[in-house]
Amino acid sequence: MTTTPPPRTVFTAEDYRARMARAVDAATRAGLAGVLVAPGPDLAHLTGYTPPADTERLTLLVLTPEREPVLVVPALEAGEIAHATGAAALTLRDWKDGADPYALAAPLLSASGRYAVSDSTWALHLLGLQRARPGTSYAALTDALPMLRAVKDARELELMAAAGAAADATYEEILTVRFAGRKEREVARDLAALLRHFGHSQVDFTIVGSGPNGADPHHEAGDRVIAHGDMVVMDFGGLKDGYGSDTTRTVHVGEPTPAEQHVHDVVREAQRAGVEAVRPGVACQEVDRAAREIIEEAGYGDLFIHRTGHGIGVTTHEPPYMVEGEELPLVPGMCFSVEPGIYLPGRFGVRIEDIVAVTEDGGRRLNTSGRAMALVE
Template identity: 80%
Template sequence: MPTMPAPFTTDDYRARMARAADAAAEAGLAGVLVAPGPDLVHLTGYRPVSTERLTMLVLAADREPVLVVPTLEAPDAEEAAGAAAFTVRDWTDGKDPYAVTAPLLDADGRFGVSDNTWAMHLLGLQRQLPGTSYTSLTEALPMLRAVKDAHELALIEAAGAAADETYHEILKVRFAGRGEAEVAADLAALLKQFGHSQVDFTVVGSGPNGANPHHEAGDRTILHGDMVVLDFGGLKHGYGSDTSRTVHVGEPTPAEQHVHDVVREAQQAGFEAVRPGVACQEIDRAAREIIEEAGYGDLFIHRTGHGIGVTTHEPPYMIEGEEQSLIPGMCFSVEPGIYLPGRFGVRIEDIVTVTEDGGRRFNNTAREMAIVE
């Protein structure tokens, strides 16, 4: 059995919360309000269910972290607090949770709020403190989770290796004559076999369905002669995997091979552009230039990449207009594609991390077109 990674420590979580509070202060915010979801997991390791009952972490540069929770969840929160070093303040059913939270906030402050906060909770705080204002954490602190430490990098690398093992195994199954959903189920089972606790997506886009980048695997029967886009990933030990390869059932036509070769060249160009100090948009430009020069620019219809960590999609984004500089420890996808409506699609994707002098892939399966049966 694979060795379980060591858990994050109290010092890890304390440092993350302090960095978030300091970053908020530098951005002119009075603090950060974090609801259940990926930001709370990253900052504290606590994974409560998001419900109509308010749970909210309050961070400010000049105060100790406080987690407001329903009384019935206080025991779990107290246990988490021992590992993450925050104070628990609970409220009972029938009481106003916003009145409990309000004294923790500056009455006229502006706060960064995690993107998945329920509207009813934000409105409740506004009723209690009409002088406050709020902004999305993604807008205010887009780099909150973007730069990974060595422990996080090791977890993302392990998730990528598990996805690579999944790809190696899926090449052994039969495609022709089977439904897309059957192959998608094989992918999900393999991801779990190789240690994933959560499967987020298993795209199997055969033939014309491959021209839809986020095609949901359906009941279409995969045919001999089909190009098939495979895009799959999820969470292993709490960190994400995401990879794409495009295979062919039987030998491809010269036209199909040409499109695949263009995407492979574009993906390589995007990877080679990765280095510290380069703006995120330069990764998109490098990959897109190859596809445009080949005459398929209008058929590359999405950004070149997205960040990955405790979720499979998060900042930073590799897209024109994103001027954030790459920093060692950032992890993101490089995944150009070409999509010919009614015919087929091709996408090749690796997760990449920024190193001190360039980039390193966390997916290392062959990028040449694989032939399957």
């Protein structure tokens, strides 16, 4: 197998400058004074900078309509920012150990402003800002600006499609390995190796649930030995060139029983219905309803125990969510999973998942591998 290539740099400083400007515009329309972004996926999306998220030192992007974007950063990490493509669009305010970074950040904030704060911000840092600017208030970025990363541009969609194609290639290749007599974790290792072989720099999950373990949607691949006659749920994905893949297929070791084939057929039809419900202006919940209706009509409604989908982009799980009660309308450029499932405790489970991108007149699958039940050895 080939070595995984490093993520490509495909965005320019102007791309990042435009993203930050759109974030400020969105905050203004929402009645907010600005956006505060700590290390995590939002910072990577807005600036191309990916410092460690697990640090007690404050790194904070401050986006407000009054000034150009400012990045408050530890002095010892300031040199790393030069490697980020979006660095040219930022003004740096660095601070040294022993100084108070919140006192440095406070003048950048309105004394009584309300700010959207990235979900990954440590409570330590948020409390520090509140002490330094006691009149400020804050809202979670996901709640206040749910569309910030939801709509992908043309270049992002290309990367999403490439990640999906790599996941499809992984699936096609895994069908050639032996399942019977091997442990779930061994097949999971094969999936991870194949994802990397086909260009993923990061593997986020490789779920392999065989037989009764398939009835647990988030089963961790373990030491159960896969046997002839097992249904096997495989859910796998990660990041390729900074954008996510996530796909699920359910295969069978040997010939399925009529009951197993029937359940698989129901899930396949539900997944088709969910995808066909995708079009601009439709509420997210309608995708969930379309898939769920098929499963309920078949008598398995109580066995479909999770939402139909989640957004995906620079992380493998992010807004929007295809779930009852989510009335956010679909917009061209949104990408999310459609993944209905049926889970029969103690017996087996079935899930089928594709990533779908909203187009001007419908939806486009970013996964094209076969959804019929594949038979493996």
